[in-house]
Amino acid sequence: MNLNKVDVEKSVLEQYKVILEDWIPSDASIAIAVNYTFIYFRSGHHNFSLSIGSPVPENSIAFKVLHEKKKIDAVMDTSLFDTPYYAIGYPITIDGQLGALVVVLPPLFKIEGPDLYQFLTGKQNEDWIPVPIEQISYIESLQKRTWFYSNKQQYKTAVTLKELQTRLPGTFVRIHRSYIINIVFIKKITRDLTSNFIVHLKDGTELPISQSYINELRGILKF
CATH class of the missing domain: 2.40.50.1020 (LytTr DNA-binding domain)
Incomplete structure (x- = not known):
């Protein structure tokens, strides 16, 4: 598969422009995986890096998205990074292959509005x-x-x-x-x-x- 960072970033921006602009905070991080391998990563405020070409951990959001072929969201512990994180993963198609777009929100991210516990x-x-x-x-x-x-x-x-x-x-x-x-x-x-x-x-x-x-x-x- 001949995909590089520029190709993936362009594809994501074109296909998921509404998602990226409407609700993803500027300090969120984005990871993309295809064939259970990370092929793109953009860090937000997080103090970590993700190696391109590294395998997708079995207990990660990206793995669940690729395995179940559906949107997955959850608070994860330390399966991928050093601190627990809230992540949302979406199944996407890149160059005809199933992929996972994962948005990693800040560690202190909280739901707002009526869904907060009173x-x-x-x-x-x-x-x-x-x-x-x-x-x-x-x-x-x-x-x-x-x-x-x-x-x-x-x-x-x-x-x-x-x-x-x-x-x-x-x-x-x-x-x-x-x-x-x-x-x-x-x-x-x-x-x-x-x-x-x-x-x-x-x-x-x-x-x-x-x-x-x-x-x-x-x-x-x-x-």
């Missing part, structure tokens, strides 16, 4: 209790279950951290593979003896900040 319903013992979002201090993934905390009370929810990451208000930030915090409840941020960052919440809870998320948190809190 409350979470948590379970305590045999009771289900709706809790307003603004009263939740942090959310935790533990032993394949999701828990959230409000007024020192623990609640179990069926909603996963992956879904919550994109459907919580802007005051919620993911700081670790296992934690999302409400910045309203932050008391301070410090370093431990090994220079790793620790967030201290107003209720006394201390949570680690992983290296994968510290830059995004710095960008939000300006420290």
